[in-house]
Amino acid sequence: MKRNFKISKYSIPAHRRTVLTLTVLLALCVSLFSQNRPLRSLDLEPALDRLEPSLASALNRSRSSEPFRVIVQFSESEGVAGGVNNAPGGGEGTEEQARPAGARLQAIYSAGAVPEKIYGSLPAATVVADRFALKRLAEDSRVERVSLDYRVGSTLSTTAKAVGADQIWLANGTRPAFTGNGVTVAVIDSDVNGTTDLQSTVLARVYISSGEHVDKYGHGTHVAGVIAGSGKASKPGTGFSGQYKGIAPLAKIVSLKVLDRWGSGWTSDVLSALDWCIQNKSQYNIRVINLSLGHPVYESYKTDPLCRMVESCARAGIVVVAAAGNYGKDENGNKIYGGILSPGNDPAAITVGAVNTHQTAVRSDDDIASYSSRGPTAIDGLIKPDLVAPGNKVVSDTDSTTLLYKNYPEDVVKSSNKAVKDSYLMLSGTSVAAPVVSGTVALMLEANPSLTPNAVKAILAYTAERMRVPGILEQGNGYLNAEGAVRMAYTFSHAFGSVAAGAPVIADSAAVQSSSTIGGEAILWGDAILWGDAILWGDAILWGDAILWGDAILWGDGLSSTWNDSLMIYQQPAMGSAILWGDGTLSGDGTLSGGDAILWGDSIVWNCRIGPSAILKGTYPKWYATFLDPRSVSDSTEAILGRAENGVVRGLLTGTDSSYYPQVP
Incomplete structure (x- = not known):
């Protein structure tokens, strides 16, 4: 049977590999030179804000010349799309694209590090370097962030x-x-x-x-x-x-x-x-x-x-x-x-x-x-x-x-x-x-x-x-x-990316019935369930639409712009006036035109810094200590949110019965 698989191997293009082979020798020499230095503690203070915290801790602890495998992100001024395109079928990249990539390689080599991969869709590279080379990289003004290359698992x-x-x-x-x-x-x-x-x-x-x-x-x-x-x-x-x-x-x-x-x-x-x-x-x-x-x-x-x-x-x-x-x-x-x-x-x-x-x-x-x-x-x-x-x-x-x-x-x-x-x-x-x-x-x-x-x-x-x-x-x-999502998607404008600001995205809102039958049972969606009140600027956080569909929905950032292909709505600053999609809720800050439109706006963001121990066995005690039962707290919502911005919040009001999240067992 003929198989219709295309087999590709992701790698650096051949003509660039030749250059890399030559330059890697130089980089190795620099790296070996740095390894021969006394293995003393590093002064990381000048570059601390560019080092991922776990990497900074590892560098402080390290007294060996063992190399680190890291991902280096360069300043946006280098150009997001300016990287070398290493992808099969993706082309070799233009001279304009290669120019910032060359600057990044120069930064890597001059620090005494060895590049492994350069990305075309992000100004970044995977690099192998010892702790001295990493310090020099982090101090380079062209570098924005250095993070460990972590193992990922299914x-x-x-x-x-x-x-x-x-x-x-x-x-x-x-x-x-x-x-x-x-x-x-x-x-x-x-x-x-x-x-x-x-x-x-x-x-x-x-x-x-x-x-x-x-x-x-x-x-x-x-x-x-x-x-x-x-x-x-x-x-x-x-x-x-x-x-x-x-x-x-x-x-x-x-x-x-x-x-x-x-x-x-x-x-x-x-x-x-x-x-x-x-x-x-x-x-x-x-x-x-x-x-x-x-x-x-x-x-x-x-x-x-x-x-x-x-x-x-x-x-x-x-x-x-x-x-x-x-x-x-x-x-x-x-x-x-x-x-x-x-x-x-x-x-x-x-x-x-x-x-x-x-x-x-x-x-x-x-x-x-x-x-x-x-x-x-x-x-x-x-x-x-x-x-x-x-x-x-x-x-x-x-x-x-x-x-x-x-x-x-x-x-x-x-x-x-x-x-x-x-x-x-x-x-x-x-x-x-x-x-x-x-x-x-x-x-x-x-x-x-x-x-x-x-x-x-x-x-x-x-x-x-x-x-x-x-x-x-x-x-x-x-x-x-899935039934409701596909049905609703079908009723949306089929030229969604070009819908004018404020224009209806659903031609016939009556055609969308906000209920489905799954497994013989009727389920409701967009059914006006309130998760809280008076959150942020005194506006309700809504589950679903809560205000009917009406004739139009403003898909935007609290003003009048449409979504289109823009990501600005979730890239606004936390606590800003635009919806932050990281909150996982459909949040609204009011109604317009007599209830026939929704302005998607202010969102709830928790900023409780619990550090890198938030995954393994230390997670539960960390959150338990952070979110103590706050039912005795009498502070206003605004005061609680103010502390949230500073990372010291102990609880947030999320229900009309003064309940908090997460619940303390």
């Missing part, structure tokens, strides 16, 4: 029915059928094997990391199956108890391998993969990126290189879906807060937590999976996740050669017909929940290709079902409603 028939995706596969009287046809999802993971369900799905395979050109781990194959598995291997008559079809079964996949056979990889490889997606977006019609991986938050999303590259993807018009992480409880089973992984902590990412469906299509028995990471985000204190989706015991594609298949035989799903060789694997985690949302986004973009990443996020948030028991830090906007 975050591991009922699913489609539980979110209503199966209803979208069939046409009805108001819309055609949607299956993700024509939309490509990039899966940045451990590669995708050509199983029966994925044989005609993968357009290209790109190998960012070294190693085997196959998915030895099995994670990426499973993720791709959740997004776009055809279900052919489990069709009726094959002996399986159900047909395990992906959320968008006719979508296409581009596989970018960054994780090894043990499910681990480097941040720099993920940066390269994201960069490749931007450079090759048009060739493959890449509209969605799935990141079922991440690393703990060590610095603000504003300086984290992985987060900044995610923002570059959103600027390019690509929706980025990220797993929240599996740090929802400690080793003793206690709930912990602040476990959202990077890049899920970035406002540009659609961050997904996990729901336990208990293997039923009805939603009334569903709850948040105990392991699903809760917000707020470490350091920045933004409210995440954005929404939750099925992620517990999800069945998807596998093959017998993968590590997950071999290590978890009890989770292998086999046919009752012994002649059928195909099998599936049941996995749990936010890694599995994220592709459910990615598949839903593919359906939405087939229904309305003009939607921008911001519009997609707003629709997902608005149509999500508010779960009764979990709090905002567990469910974000609520439970994914």
